[in-house]
Amino acid sequence: MNQWRTLTIAGLGLIGGSFALALREAGFQGRIIGVSSLRSTQAALERGIINQGLPLEEAAVQSDAIYLAQPIEQILETLDRIDPFVRPGTLITDAGSTKRTITDRAARSIKRGRFIGGHPMAGKETRGVEAAEAGLFRGRPYVLTSSDPELEGWILKTGARLVHLDPAGHDQLVALVSHLPQLLSTALAVSLESKTGFERVAGPAALDLTRLALSPYEIWRDIFATNALEIDAALGGFISKLQEIREKLTDPAMEEEFARAAEAARRLRQDRT
Amino acid sequence: MNQWRTLTIAGLGLIGGSFALALREAGFQGRIIGVSSLRSTQAALERGIINQGLPLEEAAVQSDAIYLAQPIEQILETLDRIDPFVRPGTLITDAGSTKRTITDRAARSIKRGRFIGGHPMAGKETRGVEAAEAGLFRGRPYVLTSSDPELEGWILKTGARLVHLDPAGHDQLVALVSHLPQLLSTALAVSLESKTGFERVAGPAALDLTRLALSPYEIWRDIFATNALEIDAALGGFISKLQEIREKLTDPAMEEEFARAAEAARRLRQDRT
Numbered sequence: 001m002n003q004w005r006t007l008t009i010a011g012l013g014l015i016g017g018s019f020a021l022a023l024r025e026a027g028f029q030g031r032i033i034g035v036s037s038l039r040s041t042q043a044a045l046e047r048g049i050i051n052q053g054l055p056l057e058e059a060a061v062q063s064d065a066i067y068l069a070q071p072i073e074q075i076l077e078t079l080d081r082i083d084p085f086v087r088p089g090t091l092i093t094d095a096g097s098t099k100r101t102i103t104d105r106a107a108r109s110i111k112r113g114r115f116i117g118g119h120p121m122a123g124k125e126t127r128g129v130e131a132a133e134a135g136l137f138r139g140r141p142y143v144l145t146s147s148d149p150e151l152e153g154w155i156l157k158t159g160a161r162l163v164h165l166d167p168a169g170h171d172q173l174v175a176l177v178s179h180l181p182q183l184l185s186t187a188l189a190v191s192l193e194s195k196t197g198f199e200r201v202a203g204p205a206a207l208d209l210t211r212l213a214l215s216p217y218e219i220w221r222d223i224f225a226t227n228a229l230e231i232d233a234a235l236g237g238f239i240s241k242l243q244e245i246r247e248k249l250t251d252p253a254m255e256e257e258f259a260r261a262a263e264a265a266r267r268l269r270q271d272r273t
Numbered sequence: 274m275n276q277w278r279t280l281t282i283a284g285l286g287l288i289g290g291s292f293a294l295a296l297r298e299a300g301f302q303g304r305i306i307g308v309s310s311l312r313s314t315q316a317a318l319e320r321g322i323i324n325q326g327l328p329l330e331e332a333a334v335q336s337d338a339i340y341l342a343q344p345i346e347q348i349l350e351t352l353d354r355i356d357p358f359v360r361p362g363t364l365i366t367d368a369g370s371t372k373r374t375i376t377d378r379a380a381r382s383i384k385r386g387r388f389i390g391g392h393p394m395a396g397k398e399t400r401g402v403e404a405a406e407a408g409l410f411r412g413r414p415y416v417l418t419s420s421d422p423e424l425e426g427w428i429l430k431t432g433a434r435l436v437h438l439d440p441a442g443h444d445q446l447v448a449l450v451s452h453l454p455q456l457l458s459t460a461l462a463v464s465l466e467s468k469t470g471f472e473r474v475a476g477p478a479a480l481d482l483t484r485l486a487l488s489p490y491e492i493w494r495d496i497f498a499t500n501a502l503e504i505d506a507a508l509g510g511f512i513s514k515l516q517e518i519r520e521k522l523t524d525p526a527m528e529e530e531f532a533r534a535a536e537a538a539r540r541l542r543q544d545r546t
Binding site: 121140141143161163169178182186189193198199201204207211215225228234239241246254255257258262263265269 | 394395396397413414416434436438442443446447449450451453454455456457458459460461462463464465466468470471472473474475476477478479480481482483484485486487488489490493494497498501504505507508509510511512514515516518519522523527528530531532533534535536537538539540541542543
């Protein structure tokens with residue numbers, strides 16, 4: 001096992017910045033190079049999140065590992081141009097929210113480096129490197145599409161729960177546990193907005209369910225573009241379930257739906273912070 | 274304006290207990306009688322939430338105001354039997370989650386007393402008088418179906434935001450802002466549960482959207498029974514919106530949906546704690 005001496009993080013936003021902070025907190029002694037916009041690079045330097053800011057090509061040639069924490073479209077572009085600059089065997093991993101399109105692209109474009117798809121299931125309402133925090137991954141799932149001992153070791157040290165999934169299995173699951181909730185929240189907020197006076201009576205339920213509706217479209221456009229089929233299937237299944245519930249609303253059979261739902265909700269909360 | 278010297282709270286759960294605590298904190302000097310199960314009455318006495326526990330009829334005859342914080346079905350039963358025991362002009366109000374069925378029943382059954390429908394849009398995951406807290410209503414909407422200066426004065430002193438709505442208008446709005454979110458959460462949790470491995474990758478989005486799915490069916494059965502038509506309409510509208518979103522998932526038009534949704538979500542968060 002090589003030891004990472006120099007790590008490049010491309011994309012200094014919430015995830016990239018938090019990964020750097022989490023690694024530092026976990027004892028990472030190597031150099032961290034940031035590849036990002038001038039504004040984010042300066043902010044990351046000021047907070048001591050990175051040691052140095054460089055263009056991608058210059059960073060790649062010096063790195064033992066490269067972490068792509070950009071929006072999905074940019075990850076795909078980076079994969080298309082980074083390979084000639086990396087040293088043979090360099091680990092390249094990403095933090096994109098869908099995995100099939102990205103791992104397919106990496107299989108075509110990454111020849112000298114070794115690519116492992118990743119997806120930390122973490123986030124919060126505030127964005128940008130200013131919002132980065134070392135504890136962001138703690139207790140959260142972190143999906144990898146294949147194995148690497150050193151990458152896995154660092155991920156575990158961030159406090160994340162490591163989950164191995166193949167890209168297709170990942171995309172199917174996140175369509176249900178992440179992309180569907182986002183669309184429900186968006187659709188609910190739009191439905192509320194069409195009803196005069198909604199904000200006068202909205203209580204904790206409406207606040208809970210519309211928090212995700214604050215998410216910026218820029219992130220979601222790429223997710224929809226790269227996971228359309230699975231999201232369509234998840235939406236179709238959900239619409240059927242909702243139609244079924246609509247038809248049996250005042251039926252005693254609803255008790256069973258509530259029991260199943262509560263059981264699932266409790267299971268989600270086991271061993272979580 | 275008569276001043277309440279004796280207030281009866283029927284149903285010492287989260288809402289009833291919290292209303293008593295909120296009134297005490299706001300300076301209510303009168304006597305508070307509790308009408309509830311033996312277990313809840315004892316717990317309320319131990320916490321100093323009520324001064325005394327009595328059967329409904331004995332409490333009613335001594336009261337200037339009566340607050341019904343029971344489940345909806347029990348509120349309807351109480352309305353059917355309480356009137357002969359109240360003094361003429363006694364204020365009777367309730368905290369039920371739907372208003373049309375309850376105000377209709379009160380119009381038929383309450384002759385000596387004066388009934389005003391109420392609905393505090395507050396709650397939390399934990400139930401029972403043990404979970405009661407004086408601050409439960411702070412910043413939350415509190416709907417009344419008609420006016421009474423003393424009742425309104427106390428409600429404002431709990432920190433709630435007073436909202437006047439007629440019963441039908443209330444039921445239509447809460448179908449959208451409260452009952453629809455509950456059913457979305459329940460349907461989502463059931464959908465997740467049918468997919469093996471969902472709990473391995475669920476992140477904050479799934480946790481947010483399944484919190485309501487922990488709610489007990491006993492409360493919701495009565496809500497569905499007394500607001501079925503409005504909930505059906507809200508579900509129908511939501512299913513259409515979700516179908517529309519499904520069809521334009523990868524369309525640039527989705528940006529507009531996200532913008533509208535974020536605007537509604539922000540509006541909900543204005544002036545909230």
